[in-house]
Amino acid sequence: MTLIEKFYPVMKPWLFRLDAERAHTLTVKMMVIAHRLGMLKTVVTTPQQPRIVMGLTFPNVLGLAAGMDKSASAVDAWGALGFGFVEVGTLTPRPQPGNPKPRLFRLPEHEALINRMGFNNPGIHSAVKKLQHRRTKAVVGVNIGKNFDTPNEDAVNDYLHCLKAAYPVADYIAVNISSPNTKGLRDLQAEGAVRQLIAELKKEQAALKMEHGKTVPLLVKIAPDLNDMQVEALARVFNEQHIDGVIATNTTIDRDAVTGHALAQETGGLSGAPVRERSNLVLQAFRMLLQDQIPLIGVGGILNGADALEKMKLGAALVQVYSGLVYRGPGLAREILGQVK
Numbered sequence: 419m420t421l422i423e424k425f426y427p428v429m430k431p432w433l434f435r436l437d438a439e440r441a442h443t444l445t446v447k448m449m450v451i452a453h454r455l456g457m458l459k460t461v462v463t464t465p466q467q468p469r470i471v472m473g474l475t476f477p478n479v480l481g482l483a484a485g486m487d488k489s490a491s492a493v494d495a496w497g498a499l500g501f502g503f504v505e506v507g508t509l510t511p512r513p514q515p516g517n518p519k520p521r522l523f524r525l526p527e528h529e530a531l532i533n534r535m536g537f538n539n540p541g542i543h544s545a546v547k548k549l550q551h552r553r554t555k556a557v558v559g560v561n562i563g564k565n566f567d568t569p570n571e572d573a574v575n576d577y578l579h580c581l582k583a584a585y586p587v588a589d590y591i592a593v594n595i596s597s598p599n600t601k602g603l604r605d606l607q608a609e610g611a612v613r614q615l616i617a618e619l620k621k622e623q624a625a626l627k628m629e630h631g632k633t634v635p636l637l638v639k640i641a642p643d644l645n646d647m648q649v650e651a652l653a654r655v656f657n658e659q660h661i662d663g664v665i666a667t668n669t670t671i672d673r674d675a676v677t678g679h680a681l682a683q684e685t686g687g688l689s690g691a692p693v694r695e696r697s698n699l700v701l702q703a704f705r706m707l708l709q710d711q712i713p714l715i716g717v718g719g720i721l722n723g724a725d726a727l728e729k730m731k732l733g734a735a736l737v738q739v740y741s742g743l744v745y746r747g748p749g750l751a752r753e754i755l756g757q758v759k
């Protein structure tokens with residue numbers, strides 16, 4: 419067991435006594451310092467088979483989901499810890515503070531979180547600068563969104579802005595149209611809106627490919643709260659437009675799994691164990707409907723190795739974690755990569 423794995427069970431009760439967002443900010447800062455001091459050892463001890471997905475070589479199948487490192491301030495540390503890929507963001511064209519605090523809540527009885535952060539981030543250009551100096555071998559995805567005050571009619575310009583800025587430094591770009599915490603964002607998942615958005619982004623991707631001499635895959639991150647018709651419509655657009663990959667899923671606005679909990683009615687997206695089943699259904703449906711060459715990244719409710727394996731069995735080429743890391747600590751990476759090689 420590495421030092422960081424031994425350290426986490428000692429730190430966890432202390433961190434859990436702090437406000438959830440403060441604990442998060444502190445953890446990321448401590449990770450950066452530990453890495454600078456050379457104290458961060460990979461928790462991945464089993465030999466890993468790199469995977470080639472979307473033309474990129476992933477050192478292993480485990481990724482850090484978007485939202486944990488919104489500002490791209492700790493990518494080298496996450497890589498050192500053993501993650502095969504790190505998705506930074508969501509980043510918007512202009513910096514923005516996000517929603518008023520408190521905006522992140524723990525539901526430990528359910529191994530769940532509710533957040534309504536609202537894309538607090540330092541802006542795409544700040545993240546791009548940081549990523550220029552990265553040293554990690556982990557694949558780095560840049561997750562992009564729109565500013566809260568950009569109307570949906572102009573959303574495409576925000577995504578185009580971020581795509582152009584991130585293209586030179588990103589290994590892949592994830593288009594986030596599924597956060598429940600930016601008013602109207604999920605409406606961009608409607609068939610007409612998504613078709614127009616992806617068409618514009620794909621056109622720009624082709625131009626940027628010529629300009630930079632490299633292909634940066636374009637993925638879309640979707641919500642778990644989609645009915646069958648919405649899933650079919652989205653899959654149709656993704657197939658038509660040759661999207662490079664799909665990330666399933668973001669957090670849920672559904673509260674059925676946590677009914678009766680004192681915090682259940684907090685506005686925001688629910689993540690962790692309660693989103694697993696819904697995420698898996700959506701993942702499975704997309705795997706059936708998408709052309710074989712479009713890979714899926716499975717995310718939502720992975721709390722142990724078996725959960726990760728299940729997503730791979732349902733058709734995920736790669737997986738990501740967020741809430742599981744809060745509840746299980748860095749040992750989760752070792753457990754997952756011990757089982758999914």
Ligand SMILES: Cc1cc2nc3c(=O)[nH]c(=O)nc-3n(C[C@H](O)[C@H](O)[C@H](O)COP(=O)(O)O)c2cc1C
Pocket residue numbers: 483484485486488507508522531533535537561594597639667668669689690691693717718719720738739740741742
């Ligand atoms: C506090 C918090 C902030 C998040 N921020 C983002 C974000 O900015 N962009 C995004 O695409 N997903 C964001 N997510 C969603 C996660 O990336 C992930 O899709 C979701 O939490 C489900 O995975 P999990 O059950 O492993 O947490 C956030 C999740 C949490 C808990």
